[in-house]
Amino acid sequence: MAPTSDRGLLARILQTPQLERVVPRLEAQVVHRLIEACGLEDSASLVALLTPQQLTGVFDFDLWNAAHPGADDRFDATRFARWLEVIVESGVAAGAAKLADMDAGLITAAFAQHVFVFDLAALPATGGRPRPNAEIGGYLVVPKGGDAWDALVEVLSALDANHQACFHRVMQGCRRLSNSAPEIDGLHALLGADAQTMFDLAASRDERREQSGYLSAPQARAFLTMSRQLRRDGDPPPGVHAIARAYFREIATPAPAAPQPAPGQASVEAGAAAVVELLVDAGVLPRPPRALLEAADAGSSRLSHIRAQLTGAAARGPESFATRNGELAFLANAVVAGGSVQGRAFTPEEASEAVLSTCNLGLENWPASWPAPDDYVAEHGLIGVFQFGWSVLHQDVSLYAAEQLVAVLAKLRVGDRETQAALTGLRREMAKQWKAGTPWRARRSLEVIAMLDMPAWAALLALCDECPVLAAATAASLGSGVRQVSATAFEFISENRQIASVRAFMTALPETLRG
Numbered sequence: 001m002a003p004t005s006d007r008g009l010l011a012r013i014l015q016t017p018q019l020e021r022v023v024p025r026l027e028a029q030v031v032h033r034l035i036e037a038c039g040l041e042d043s044a045s046l047v048a049l050l051t052p053q054q055l056t057g058v059f060d061f062d063l064w065n066a067a068h069p070g071a072d073d074r075f076d077a078t079r080f081a082r083w084l085e086v087i088v089e090s091g092v093a094a095g096a097a098k099l100a101d102m103d104a105g106l107i108t109a110a111f112a113q114h115v116f117v118f119d120l121a122a123l124p125a126t127g128g129r130p131r132p133n134a135e136i137g138g139y140l141v142v143p144k145g146g147d148a149w150d151a152l153v154e155v156l157s158a159l160d161a162n163h164q165a166c167f168h169r170v171m172q173g174c175r176r177l178s179n180s181a182p183e184i185d186g187l188h189a190l191l192g193a194d195a196q197t198m199f200d201l202a203a204s205r206d207e208r209r210e211q212s213g214y215l216s217a218p219q220a221r222a223f224l225t226m227s228r229q230l231r232r233d234g235d236p237p238p239g240v241h242a243i244a245r246a247y248f249r250e251i252a253t254p255a256p257a258a259p260q261p262a263p264g265q266a267s268v269e270a271g272a273a274a275v276v277e278l279l280v281d282a283g284v285l286p287r288p289p290r291a292l293l294e295a296a297d298a299g300s301s302r303l304s305h306i307r308a309q310l311t312g313a314a315a316r317g318p319e320s321f322a323t324r325n326g327e328l329a330f331l332a333n334a335v336v337a338g339g340s341v342q343g344r345a346f347t348p349e350e351a352s353e354a355v356l357s358t359c360n361l362g363l364e365n366w367p368a369s370w371p372a373p374d375d376y377v378a379e380h381g382l383i384g385v386f387q388f389g390w391s392v393l394h395q396d397v398s399l400y401a402a403e404q405l406v407a408v409l410a411k412l413r414v415g416d417r418e419t420q421a422a423l424t425g426l427r428r429e430m431a432k433q434w435k436a437g438t439p440w441r442a443r444r445s446l447e448v449i450a451m452l453d454m455p456a457w458a459a460l461l462a463l464c465d466e467c468p469v470l471a472a473a474t475a476a477s478l479g480s481g482v483r484q485v486s487a488t489a490f491e492f493i494s495e496n497r498q499i500a501s502v503r504a505f506m507t508a509l510p511e512t513l514r515g
Contacts, residue, residue: 028057220338362389
């Protein structure tokens with residue numbers, strides 16, 4: 001769903017002093033969130049101030065989306081067409097100059113989603129040319145669809161007029177893709193030229209994002225899947241995961257020395273900080289999480305184990321504390337890129353809370369036969385702690401709830417034949433997914449439970465999940481007297497007390513479903 005445009009917020013930002021110097025100081029993710037909040041079409045004046053490097057970063061966020069949480073991101077050609085229209089509106093000459101300074105492979109692949117390109121010299125002099133078309137710089141350009149045709153022509157014409165090297169690289173790349181066809185030579189398993197181009201485009205994007213501290217969806221999925229398989233009976237404590245090692249190696253490149261500040265630089269930095277603070281106040285950006293080192297309260301008391309580890313890291317010095325926080329950032333990125341909660345993607349705030357809760361659960365259940373948690377964290381960090389907590393969630397909550405539900409359904413009988421048939425179908429599907437270790441894939445089949453007891457249905461959805469959580473509906477099903485609860489309200493599981501309530505809920509489930 002497209003965000004509602006917040007023109008008031010945009011108007012306040014556009015009043016920032018020295019805006020033309022402030023905007024280039026903003027991180028690409030900040031710009032992306034701002035454009036999401038204000039609407040792309042309304043942000044032309046902001047887009048006009050972006051640098052080519054910022055535009056590349058914003059494209060990496062804005063032009064890719066996944067069909068479902070944890071799936072590989074795919075390039076959104078329609079969204080790119082909308083960007084071209086905004087670039088033309090903000091000044092086609094300046095916009096073309098920015099595109100010329102960006103990766104030619106990115107621009108070629110993006111344009112190739114919208115146009116066929118042919119060499120005019122190789123075409124018949126008359127007849128046979130489709131309409132509409134445009135002749136630009138010795139090439140015939142034909143649209144693949146109707147998206148932003150006028151903007152495409154204007155941008156290509158501007159590249160031809162002022163950026164010949166970029167123009168010919170892009171057109172030759174598009175021409176190659178326009179002429180490509182499958183070869184009848186038995187090599188049908190190879191990617192076609194267009195598919196290979198999109199694969200290379202995605203790989204380049206992943207490489208850029210990894211250098212900025214992001215995980216690709218395949219990496220994140222692999223890490224979370226392997227973490228679920230960790231067992232407490234007999235396995236040695238996990239070392240530093242290979243994906244985590246590669247992640248930290250990728251982002252460990254030393255930053256270049258900071259240049260001497262230019263006159264007025266302090267006011268520009270202050271302006272950029274003010275813009276970020278404005279976005280935080282407007283809810284566009286999340287507030288930085290409050291340190292767990294503050295005095296414990298009702299919220300942080302259930303995170304006492306991870307809080308103690310962070311307190312110890314802080315006592316050992318800033319470098320140790322920064323290392324622990326870097327590990328938490330890696331884990332949050334993994335959860336966002338490769339996981340889901342309640343059948344949808346995590347928000348960044350939820351990912352941070354889920355990581356802290358899972359680490360706390362891992363520490364509380366840390367096997368006595370393993371090195372003491374303090375010693376382990378000091379040597380290996382928090383990533384193995386999270387992995388163990390993730391496996392506890394998977395085995396003691398998700399798989400446990402699925403197994404118990406199958407047993408309950410085997411004995412449950414209702415008077416309505418259609419409902420009974422649906423319950424039988426749920427039992428078979430859940431048994432299949434339980435054996436496969438993926439009970440969340442039976443989410444749709446759980447809908448029949450809503451016909452018997454709505455709070456129980458919401459609670460089971462939350463428990464039989466990839467990241468199981470404790471739904472507010474669980475308390476309602478346990479006889480709290482509250483029957484009207486939000487199906488989406490939940491808390492992350494961080495301690496064994498909550499797991500005990502899961503077991504109590506599953507024990508009471510037969511009576512709950514019989515009404």
